[in-house]
Amino acid sequence: xxxxxxxxxxxxxxxxxxxxxxxxxxxxxxxxxxxxxxxxxxxxxxxxxxxxxxxxxxxxxxxxxxxxxxxxxxxxxxxxxxxxxxxxxxxxxxxxxxxxxxxxxxxxxxxxxxxxxxxxxxxxxxxxxxxxxxxxxxxxxxxxxxxxxxxxxxxxxxxxxxxxxxxxxxxxxxxxxxxxxxxxxxxxxxxxxxxxxx
Amino acid sequence: xxxxxxxxxxxxxxxxxxxxxxxxxxxxxxxxxxxxxxxxxxxxxxxxxxxxxxxxxxxxxxxxxxxxxxxxxxxxxxxxxxxxxxxxxxxxxxxxxxxxxxxxxxxxxxxxxxxxxxxxxxxxxxxxxxxxxxxxxxxxxxxxxxxxxxxxxxxxxxxxxxxxxxxxxxxxxxxxxxxxxxxxxxxxxxxxxxxxxxxxxxxxxxxxxxxxxxxxxxxxxxxxxxxxxxxxxxxxxxxxxxxxxxxxxxxxxxxxxxxxxxxxxxxxxxxxxxxxxxxxxxxxxxxxxxxx
Numbered sequence: 139x140x141x142x143x144x145x146x147x148x149x150x151x152x153x154x155x156x157x158x159x160x161x162x163x164x165x166x167x168x169x170x171x172x173x174x175x176x177x178x179x180x181x182x183x184x185x186x187x188x189x190x191x192x193x194x195x196x197x198x199x200x201x202x203x204x205x206x207x208x209x210x211x212x213x214x215x216x217x218x219x220x221x222x223x224x225x226x227x228x229x230x231x232x233x234x235x236x237x238x239x240x241x242x243x244x245x246x247x248x249x250x251x252x253x254x255x256x257x258x259x260x261x262x263x264x265x266x267x268x269x270x271x272x273x274x275x276x277x278x279x280x281x282x283x284x285x286x287x288x289x290x291x292x293x294x295x296x297x298x299x300x301x302x303x304x305x306x307x308x309x310x311x312x313x314x315x316x317x318x319x320x321x322x323x324x325x326x327x328x329x330x331x332x333x334x335x336x
Numbered sequence: 337x338x339x340x341x342x343x344x345x346x347x348x349x350x351x352x353x354x355x356x357x358x359x360x361x362x363x364x365x366x367x368x369x370x371x372x373x374x375x376x377x378x379x380x381x382x383x384x385x386x387x388x389x390x391x392x393x394x395x396x397x398x399x400x401x402x403x404x405x406x407x408x409x410x411x412x413x414x415x416x417x418x419x420x421x422x423x424x425x426x427x428x429x430x431x432x433x434x435x436x437x438x439x440x441x442x443x444x445x446x447x448x449x450x451x452x453x454x455x456x457x458x459x460x461x462x463x464x465x466x467x468x469x470x471x472x473x474x475x476x477x478x479x480x481x482x483x484x485x486x487x488x489x490x491x492x493x494x495x496x497x498x499x500x501x502x503x504x505x506x507x508x509x510x511x512x513x514x515x516x517x518x519x520x521x522x523x524x525x526x527x528x529x530x531x532x533x534x535x536x537x538x539x540x541x542x543x544x545x546x547x548x549x550x551x552x553x554x555x556x557x558x559x560x561x562x563x564x565x566x567x568x569x570x571x572x573x574x575x576x577x578x579x580x581x582x583x584x585x586x587x588x589x590x591x592x593x594x595x596x597x598x599x600x601x602x603x604x605x606x607x608x609x610x611x612x613x614x615x616x617x618x619x620x621x622x623x624x625x626x627x628x
Contacts, residue, residue, distance in 0.1 A: 145407060145537060145575040150606040254431070277614050290433045292407075292426075292575040296607065300614050302626065309626035314617060315608035320580050320597030325425075325437035327593065334463045336427055336438040336456060 139313055140295035141170050147295055155301045157308040159184045162198040162227030163301050164205075167252040168240065169220035176219060179208060198227025198234040202244070210242030222252035228305050251283075254291040259283035273302060285316050404429050407576015409538025409567050410440060410451035412508040413550075414531050415559035418516040418587025419508040422563035423451050424538065424571050425579035436579045445470050446591070448486040448509030449584050453536035454523070459503040462493050483509035487519035487527060495525025504535040510586045538570030538577035545569060556585060560594070568601040 141149035154173070155165045158180050166173040183204060187196045196204075202225040212218050218240045226235045236246035249263035262283050271279070277300055288294045296318070301310040329335050404427055411422040423440040426433055442450045442463045448470070452459035466489045470481050487507040494501060507519040520533035532550055534542050545566060554562065560583055567581045581596040603609065611617060617625060 142575055147573050147575050274615055281613055289436050292428050292431045292433055292578070296610065311614055311617075312625050312627070313608065314614060315610045317610040317612055318598050320437070320599075322437075325580065325597075326595050327439075328437060329439040329442070333443045334460050334467065336435055336440070336460075 139297040139299065140293060142293045145292070147293075150295050150297060151313065153299070155299055155310055157301075157310070158201055158225075158227075159187070159196055160307065161195065161229040161303075162201050162225060163303050163308050163310075164201075165224040165226075165252075165301075167222045172219040172221050176205070176208070176221065176223070180204075195229075197229035197232075198225055198236070199229075201225055201227070202234070202236040202238065202246070206238050206242060206244040209238050209240060209244075213241045224250055224252060226303055227308075228303050231305060254287055254294075255283065258286050258290060262286070281316060285318065288316060288318060404434055404456040407538070407574065408440060408453040408536030409542070409570035409574060409577040410453050410504075410506050410535045411539075411542075411563050411566055412451060412506040412518040412520070412530075412533045413554075413559050413563055414508075414516045414518050415554045415556055417556065418510050418585060419518055420556070420559045420563050420583055420585050421449055421451050421506065421508045422567050422581060422583045423536075424567055424577040425582060426577055427456055428576060433578070438579070439582060441582055441584045441593075443467070444486050444507075445474060445481050445509075447480050447511060447586060448483050448507065449586060449591070450486075450490065451506040451508070451535065452503065453505070454503035455501070458501045459505065462490060462501065462503060462505070465493060466490050480511060482511040482513060483507065483517040483519065484511075484514065487517075487521065487529075490519075490521055491525055491527040494521055494523075498523075498525050506533045506535050508584075508586060510588060512588075516587065534566070536570075536577065538567075538574035541570050541573045542566050556587070560585060564596055564601070568596075569604060571601075572604045572607065 139150065139152055139154065140147055141152035152170060154167065155163060156177060158164050164180070166176070180201065183201070184196065187194075205223055205225060209219060209223075220240050222240060223238045224235070225237070228234070234246065235248065235250055236244060237250040237252065238244040249260065249267050251259045251263075263279070266279055280300060284298055288296055296315045297313050298316070299311050299313055301308060407426065407428055409424045413420045421441050425436065425438045425440070427435040427438045440452045442452060444450050444463065444467050450463050450466070452463060466486065469489050470486055473485065474481050486509065490505055490507055494503070494505070502523065504523055505521045507521065508517070510516045518530055518533050520528045520530050520535065522535065531552065532546065534546060549562060563583055564581050567577075571577045571579075571581075580598065581601065583594045583596070585592045585594070599610070
């Protein structure tokens, strides 16, 4: 939920997970103003889709594709939307999870991440993700990843939300904080015997 | 294309590191704006020169090969009888936290300690040299060095190498002639004897706080509480500071090191009580906290 301004942790309650239509959820990292613009585009998209009134509705695959086109075309004009996006959803029993970067790189996978998550979370997910995780197991796994990111990413703040998307719809948790662990004996006096080191 | 260094601080700056190698004096990473240069950079950089980050999965992770910098919050405060030095424990390379439990308060002699900020390498080498000189000085003098001498040695190194070094230091200690003393030595090598000193990137957030909270003649308890509170406030707002709060108290009786992990620190604005997991919150039986 953090919004940094350079190295200042300026805004500590920015909502970066937003539902899109009935079936999808978008998560964003990067420039918040560009994310807000993307939300406007998506709201217009969903509105037009509803206006057809034909019983069909855009699913996560379609929304992901739309976002990819938007991001890639902006990149081609040398005026990117400075975001990395995660798009997930469920429609007609089919699960979908994809990602788009600011230069239009896009793919879908069973687990995706933005920013430092690519380096720190994805290895954890590769080892521990499996088909048919329960919601509880998924939460534990995600929290494990988020905790590592909290330790190792300077722009992270200790406040997060977890969202769940099922056929029934999208729910987003209230913001909460994770416990962190600092009580290792190695941390108490690390330079003992090696003054000046770190 | 070569040596483009533009500081963009609207959001987490991305970086490509091929040009970084030319910026010899950079202790802080100079991010290279990718934007349209990304395409051109790839065609210009030789394959030998390419950084470890060959496949940029996400441009926002920055340069993991950047020099180690201790963004930091460091504080030194005098009180009635001695000094209290405090610091955070985060050392970063670009946006990655290389060490979340560093010790930035370094011993120079039994009675003089140094708080380090800025470039990790530069501050370590300065402290190593000063420790070496002070060791010899103590032997020759036949008694513990004064804080003033230690501070001036640091100043000499900082000032005479000002073009190459990028480190802000706070010296604190106790000697029998002057009692507890704090000397601040910022970037250019100025030396300033002060009742309290703050330094590092996190100190920007503390000027107002100290204007309001600092008082002459505090007790040891009050001084320690002030230091811990201040470092904790800076950690809350400075991305370059974080981890645990370490304090070192120096007086006529000797030196005491204290360690305050995150859970011992107060919560500030918009910070929440830490939980073990969302599952605990969900099972606490509050009517469905997950909202659409």
